[in-house]
Amino acid sequence: GRGSPASQGSECSGQPVESFHGEDVADWDFNFMVPPGIQCPSFKSQVSRLVKQFESELKQIPMPRMQQPRIDLLEVMCHDHSELTFQMKNVGGKAHRFSMTQGDLSTQLGRNKLFSMLVSHRPKHVWYSPECFPWCLWNQFNESRSMQLWEQIYHKRQASLWQISLGIVLYRYQIAHRSHFHHEQPAGSKMKSVAGMEEITNNTLCSRFDMCQVGNLRDPVTGEAIRKRLEVHTTSETLHRNLHKRLCPGLHVHRQIAGQTVVHGHRMPLSKFTEQYPPKFARQV
Numbered sequence: 403g404r405g406s407p408a409s410q411g412s413e414c415s416g417q418p419v420e421s422f423h424g425e426d427v428a429d430w431d432f433n434f435m436v437p438p439g440i441q442c443p444s445f446k447s448q449v450s451r452l453v454k455q456f457e458s459e460l461k462q463i464p465m466p467r468m469q470q471p472r473i474d475l476l477e478v479m480c481h482d483h484s485e486l487t488f489q490m491k492n493v494g495g496k497a498h499r500f501s502m503t504q505g506d507l508s509t510q511l512g513r514n515k516l517f518s519m520l521v522s523h524r525p526k527h528v529w530y531s532p533e534c535f536p537w538c539l540w541n542q543f544n545e546s547r548s549m550q551l552w553e554q555i556y557h558k559r560q561a562s563l564w565q566i567s568l569g570i571v572l573y574r575y576q577i578a579h580r581s582h583f584h585h586e587q588p589a590g591s592k593m594k595s596v597a598g599m600e601e602i603t604n605n606t607l608c609s610r611f612d613m614c615q616v617g618n619l620r621d622p623v624t625g626e627a628i629r630k631r632l633e634v635h636t637t638s639e640t641l642h643r644n645l646h647k648r649l650c651p652g653l654h655v656h657r658q659i660a661g662q663t664v665v666h667g668h669r670m671p672l673s674k675f676t677e678q679y680p681p682k683f684a685r686q687v
Contacts, residue, residue, distance in 0.1 A: 445563060446597030452567035453598065459510060460571060463517045473498055476525035478516065478572065479507065479532050479565070481677070485684035486529055493685075498523065508564055520575060527638075528572050529687075531586040532565035537593040566596055573602050582637045589631035606635040607642035612650040613676075617683030621672065623664050626657035630676050644686065 475490045475497035482501050490497035498519060505512030520528075536558040569585055576583040585602055587593055589610060594603050613619035613630040620627055629650055636642050650656070663672045679687075 444597075445560070448560070448563050449567050449570070449596065449598040452564055453570050456513065456564075456567055456571045457574075459513055460517045460520075460575065463514065463521050466522045470522045470524075471496070473523045473525050475527045475529060476500065476519065476523065477529045477531075479530060485679045485681055486687060489681065489684040489687075498525075507568060513568070520572075524579060525576075525581065527582045527584065528576050529584045529586070530569050530572055532569060532593070533562060534588050534591045534593065536562045537591045537596075538588060563596070566593060566599060570598055570601055576637070577605075582641075584638070584641065585635040587633055589633050591633070594633075594635070602635055606637050607639065607646070609634045609636055609642045609645040611645045611648040613680065613683065614650050614654075614656065615648045616645065616686065617680035619676065619680050619683075621657045621663055622675070624657060627654050628659060628672075628676060629656045630659065641687065 474495040475487065477484055477487050477497065477499040480486070480499050480501050482499075482503050484499050484501070487497040487499040500507075500516050500519065505515040507513055507516060536555065573583045573585070583602075583606070585606070593599065610631065610633050613632060614627040618627075619630055627650075631649075634641070634645060657672070659673050659676055661672055662669050663675050664670075665675055
């Protein structure tokens with residue numbers, strides 16, 4: 403899921419990564435230290451290898467015999483009933499979504515389906531929302547609690563590196579075809595600090611905003627506002643101008659993203675509910 407503690411978050415400057423103890427931060431694995439005695443392959447080398455693999459897979463996708471009409475939006479790693487795609491169609495645009503129903507992107511078969519859609523429909527915009535769970539603030543706190551937790555979180559992060567690599571490939575494709583790319587994560591996510599991500603973060607505009615302001619996000623049971631601060635790295639100046647710095651002035655109480663809520667008669671974790679974009683936010687995008 404994309405939920406994370408809404409009361410915290412790193413600054414979003416959009417500036418190149420600064421040096422850390424005389425070395426480039428990109429050479430560090432998101433600034434965390436490996437405990438003595440543990441052998442860990444570099445995240446940098448793994449991301450680089452996966453990017454090359456995915457680019458090779460993309461190049462092998464044949465061009466369609468009949469040119470398909472361009473679509474306005476391709477939403478990747480989204481929900482089956484994602485609001486962005488729904489709202490785009492609602493205003494007369496053309497959009498497709500790629501969720502787990504369409505294919506498992508951790509497999510080559512799933513990626514081939516996505517790449518075929520990319521090549522065939524040449525989307526004007528790709529909206530990419532990879533899972534934040536391994537990189538969220540809760541896990542940044544948990545990894546310091548014990549060696550066992552550190553190892554569990556490390557392996558979860560390692561297992562999700564393909565998502566970072568796929569994002570880089572999608573970004574490169576959109577740039578090469580003079581189209582837009584948008585990468586969404588909760589504020590405070592350490593994903594953007596992983597080696598390789600600087601290609602995206604250094605060449606896009608970072609839009610930082612609160613969902614209670616942009617999307618009127620509220621607990622469906624209590625009606626309390628939910629802040630949920632997000633960051634979208636975007637190539638679109640228009641999107642950046644309309645989203646960035648729309649932060650909550652603190653005039654209302656926020657519901658912490660914890661516990662349960664009820665949606666259409668079904669109980670679910672509040673964090674799961676907040677994974678989906680509110681209709682108001684999706685309409686603005």
